[in-house]
Amino acid sequence: MSHAASVHSLWTLAAAEAPKKIPAPHIEYAQLSPTLIVLGAAVLGVLVEAFLPRRARYHAQLLLTVVGLAAAFAAVVALAAGGYGSDKAHVAAMGAVAVDGPALFLQGIVLLVGLVAAFTFAERRLEPAANGRPVDSFAAQAATVPGGDAERKAVMAGLATTEVFPVMLFAVGGMLVFPAANDLLTLFVALEVFSLPLYVLCALARRQRLLSQESAVKYFLLGAFSSAFLLFGVALLYGYAGTVTYSGIAEVVGGTTRTVDPALAGTMGNDALLLIGGALVLMGLLFKVGAVPFHMWTPDVYQGAPTPVTGFMAAATKVAAFGALLRLLYVVLPGLRWDWRPVMWAVAIVTMLVGAIVAVTQTDVKRLLAYSSIAHAGFILAGVIATTPDGISSVLFYLGAYSFVTLGAFAVVTLVRDAGGEATHLTQWAGLGRRSPLVAAVFAVFLLAFAGIPLTSGFAGKFAVFKAAAQGGAAPLVIVGVLSSAIAAFFYIRVIVLMFFSEPRTEGPTVAVPSPLTSTAIAVGVAVTVLLGVAPQYFLDLAGQAGTFVR
Amino acid sequence: MENLIGLLVLVPLLGAGVLLCGGRRLDSSAPWIGTLLAALSFVIGAVLFAGMLGRDGEDRELGTTVFSWVPVGDFRADVGFQLDQLSMTFVLLITGVGSLIHLYSIGYMAHDERRRRFFGYLNLFLAAMLLLVVADNYLLLYVGWEGVGLASYLLIGFWQHKPSAATAAKKAFLVNRVGDVGLSIAIMLMFTTFGTFAFGPVLEGADRAGEGKLTAIGLVLLLAACGKSAQVPLQSWLGDAMEGPTPVSALIHAATMVTAGVYLITRSGAIFDGAPDAQTAVVTVGAVTLLFGAIVGCAKDDIKKALAGSTMSQIGYMILAAGLGPIGYAFAIMHLVTHGFFKAGLFLGAGSVMHGMNDEVDMRRYGGLRSYMPVTFVTFGLGYLAIIGFPGLSGFFSKDKIIEAAFAKGGTEGWILGGTALLGAAITAYYMTRVMILTFFGEKRWQPDAAGEPPHPHESPRTMTVPMIVLAFGSVFAGGLFSLNDAFLNWLEPVTGHAEGHSPVTAVQVTAATMVVLFVGVALAWAQYGRAPVPVTAPRGNVLVRAARRDLLQDDVNHIVLVRGGEHLTRSLVYLDHTVVDGVVNGTAASVGGLSGRMRRLQNGFARSYAVSMFGGAAVLVAATLLMRAV
């Protein structure tokens, strides 16, 4: 076991002191400020909903969201600059939340993604104005029955669900805590905090509301189902170790715990508790990252949810969930890596292959991107499995690169529309390159990044994770990864062929001219994609410095 | 002096360049430019010859390296020239006959709108042929070798609008390419054996190399010679090559290019001397071809094709002689030169006849032309007498020597070869007499041409008759001149060496035998064609005749084995490429697609089945984790 402990210390820093048994509450507000700012803004948003007149709400909410997210991001930067990402990394809030490199890095990404996603949420030029008022892509009034009188009235009244902004802020708040959670309870609570708003957001599409609602139901039921598993896993781990703090469990697993009372000695002997508990918690997280076989919600939800939400969800959820997964595997279960690595190998391989293969026959852009996200989850898992510092930093880098490509891609999807709203069927995209070369070219850039073509961020990310995997002794994973990349390339290219080399259909969709909001979102996506592709060193450095977990 | 050698090649090359790139404005002057440059190269050749005569036998060889051509590692190919007596002989023959034929072409091609190109190609041919004979290494020789092939290709197919001409040209090039493979391999073998392929070191070092290597080199050189010199089994192209304009047939496919194989073998004498097996192969090829060509020549009604068969046969004699080693080299070359004269003359005569007969080539539609075309008749007749070996004329001296040398080979081999050569002489007399009678004697069997125009035979213009007359002089006197004091033998000896064989029969006996078979041949032909009227359409004939008309079925064999087989092969490969090679890839893609379609159905839209998948996944995850621990 001492061997395991020494390996363990490779990627964790010892906390300054072990938490006491019943400590007096002590909260480091400054270090938790990113989360607090976002949640505060969310609460303010609720108040705005309650007290501001309808006309003013949109602008107030948008301002509040942007300011809140920007301020939180500034706080993250300040914390990182203050050394909390490296030498001052420690566990705050009574051992509940870690403030360390990976946490700050991922929080930064989540905040940026949230900020950019907020722009797409706020886009009001794509939908035709209702009753003279510009409207966004969210239901006029979510509670109304689709196709009913109430809905029609709500639309005529030009109502808008401005609640999406605070709801999104809540989700971001949860996502900030999720990768930083340093005990299992916080993990669970954070999971619910970001999941529940997402369920709601999924149901809020303005067009095709039946699909939207269906996706919400599915997401909700399956999400709740999975979190029940996660919670049961937490219970078992608690039963095994007598504690839910990561460090505590890690010590018990690693056999370095100092005081062993008789009860603990009893449960410690029962490895089944540990293994089953660990597996169930893992499953809960794999559900969120969309790994096979827990992926089946992904295509349905991605397709049904309003596209801005899909973009946000696809990017941010993945970042947060992989952050939590990394922390769990590297901080809590490193002593068990001989048990979980083979299993994770299998999951990664299956995920890469299934994602890539099933995507081949998809006919809907959003579903296609959903399967693509599954395949990418597999690639990232390959980096997660490396169990080296390089593995951590490569995953961090990949997440950063991937999330902006995803956001940008879904933002482009919002632009291609016909009378029925967004035209997501692939046949409708035929000849897009002829009619709107710029939009098609931008989408092509995103697709190429997904495909991992050099000089895009996708390549740098893929190279980073595969490199880490190879160095971590997972060469077969690299081979499978490469093969599934080849399969994946096929369907990305299919879309490009469709856009550029097919004759445009006469009654095909048009490309709406977006406001600067969406344009900014897309531009940021392209910029990050190219920047991280051509000159990734700075960000690799950043990820490398952030690659150490605190314990 | 050395620099002149380069000039020799450069002058006609320049002509080719100027004429081919010159554009329309040169159209009218082209024939004269071409002829002038050919004559100029002849003058240069003559100057060189004079210079050579001015030196002693051993010092006559000139050599010069112009520049380093392909230097890669140990592989050093230079552009360098070597002019010795052997090369000189060829230079004079090529430029001399070449100039005459240029001159002839002025008249012959006077009405062809593309004559600028024609003369360009002819000049190109001269340049390549000269390069072939003055190169000082095998690789440069190879350049000339392929260069004449190219010129031959272009000229055979000169009337490209005729599909038959285009096909014949392609065939000639392809068959020659097969021979070229031999030459390439020979050069490679030389490089691996000697580390070089320059004549000097290779030939000097030949005796130090193993016999196996030499035999291999010899055999592939023979392959090369077979291709270029239309020897069995690569002879099939020569008959078809008669699709080209007649001056081309005279120059390239009778006098010069087709003898390149003889040059190659003679030049590589040192190699063959060390490889008796290869020599046996050479004489065998020569003997077979001399009969083959002669037999084919008997059956053809097309005057040019009959002459082509004859060319094949005569080159067979030369190859046979060359295969005999030092006994025969000089005679091979001597026959080559005399053959150059009389065969070119015969072809030019044939061209003249065709010129007067609306381009009719079928001898069965000639007859009685002697009075209409007296000059042609006389020159052709002299050529005829020369080729059948009428005493005193060129062919008599050279062919006789070869037959003698064949007997001198000794043993059974000598008897067989000598007998074959004699038999060949008889057949030669037969088919040449046949040509002569059918063309110039008997009644007129003229037929109107395709346009319904009856022929008005007439003598050809001066530009055509002059070369014929000059060549006739050569046909008559060259042989005697060469044999005077063994002049030719002594001239060539420093290069080829000479050895006397031990003939079981005396020279007089051989000559007597030759006379007898000659008489028999002529008599047979006269009996068949001179006495009885000749039908305009050929009778069916027996099996042998029919086979001989079809080049002894060689083309049919080629067609079935190579063409048909090749077509099948390529067609099945195209199919294979499409179905198997591409099919594997497309199949993989399709199976991924199929798998995708099947897996896609798992995503059936029912939340509960998703939950089942999750539950199952969780169960597997837990089980696997536990199992890992258990294992």
Next chain:
Amino acid sequence: MSFPLLTATAAVPALGAVATAAVPAARRTAAKWLALAFSLATLLLAAVQLVRFDPEAKGPFQLTESHAWIADFGVRYELGVDGIAVVLIALTALLVPFIVLAGWHDADPLETKSTRWRPTQGFFALILMVEAMVVIAFEATDVFLFYIFFEAMLIPMYFLIGGFGDRAGERPEAETATQRSYAAVKFLLYNLVGGLIMLAAVIGLYAVTAHQLGTGTFSLTEIVQARANGELEFATTTERALFLGFFFAFAVKAPLWPLHTWLPNAMGEATAPVAVLITAVVDKVGTFAMLRFCLQLFPEASKWATPVILVLSLISILYGALLAVGQRDIKRLIAYASISHFGFIVLGIFAMTTQGQGGATLYMVNHGISTAALMLVAGFLISRRRSRLIADYGGVQKVAPVLAGTFLVGGLATLSLPGLAPFVSEFLVLVGTFSRYPAVGVIATVGIVLAALYVLVLYQRTMTGPVKEAVRGMPDLRVRELVVVAPLIALLLFLGIYPKPLTQMIDPAVEHTMSQVEKGDPQPDVRVNDVEAAK
């Protein structure tokens, strides 16, 4: 710091691409001239490279540039050229202006109704983009840097193939479009799969160097040096696996049988200038990389794999030639001929003799020029009749003699007629192969007969015979077309007669490569000096 010549050579066409793409839709002609100007500027820089390059100098690479780039991946921006690279860069820079000129009207829009759709600008920008990437791939001495551009060049190439094709003749436009996109996708997927497998090997290489040297590196010079010092030693299986990963990608690109089927489709559907770009420029990166990376990084594995590769290249030579004979489509025929030629190149490389590798390098140049000549003239022909089928032609020689003449010269170069450039290289390859593997050399020599067959059959069926009705009135080569073809033919003649300037450049680099593989040339049985001594 001295002027970064190598970077500039790649940067100029890249800038040109951006500039060309930015030209407004209406100013099509300006875009063409701009592209031509930039390609000529690149040619100038390539010429400067040739002049500045010193064949006698010590050290594997010259004109080197080295900057930090992605330290985390062990990647540096390292450029340098050896004799092989400098010659191939010159070839690339030489061909692109001709490609631009030849494709002058290939991308003119049929109708100018849409102001945003700028195919012309795109076409020329993509060509320049490809040029930039190819040049930098030739210059890269860092494996990763090479890989990036090796892969990235697929994208502009893909758009060139899929986006621009011959104007439809008999076939309906929709069908050609389908065929074209199929060809483009096939091209991309084949090469992408090859590239991705190479990616695995690249990563593996990093893992090995990182493991053994402490820090991972992709620098060719560093790796070669570390191997020489014994600091770096590949386990046998690792080296073989990595070699195969690299070789697979290059064999797809080259292309070697049985990975070749993308080439006929791509070359058939693309316009002739683009087809030239594929086969004469882009594919050369594959064979070049075999020489530079496969042999130098993995000498032991290269020797291990040689028998199989020789067999594959033999099959390519014969198979490509036979299939060329069986083609009914002019461009596909040339494509299969190219496959045959690539077989020769690979054969020469893996014969592991000075002649073989020198010949192979020379072959790359010569094949580039000869195929360019043949293909471009074929393109001119096709643009007149709007059909790629051989059967649609006949008797062209009569109506367009200059076109036919240049076509014939291109064809003769393709069949390696002595006196034209390809002969020298083909013969060197054959000699080089023969001296080590006689049987292989002999079989490969059969290829020259087949080459004659497909070229002459093509020429006969298209150019000779009675003039077909559809061909009557076909104009002869125009001035622009003549300007494209004439220099290429002149070059073919010149390099056939005087290839020494090139062999001088190439020789030291080949010797360096040979020394990496630790193979010497086989020695002859009877040495010339022995003979001379005996005198």
Next chain:
Amino acid sequence: MNPVNYLYLAALLFTIGAAGVLIRRNAIVIFMCIELMLNACNLAFVTFSRMHGNLDGQIIAFFTMVVAAAEVVIGLAIIVTIFRSRHSASVDDAGLLKL
């Protein structure tokens, strides 16, 4: 009584809940089954808390209840919305998104 028995009970309840999710069609019932699973977790927490003699598990149980309540709020809202649109609470009827 041995606290381990409570664990067995918890596992049983969890399994019943999970089986219910898989078997039942009505979204509300499924949701109730999920609640059952959460409560099974709670039982496990409390039991372990008792076994280890610390309060963490019991505190977590409270957290869980709060979370469950929040889930109910969201869940019922969503289910009611879709019920009003489709006049059915059967999850099998919601099958527009598939393949």
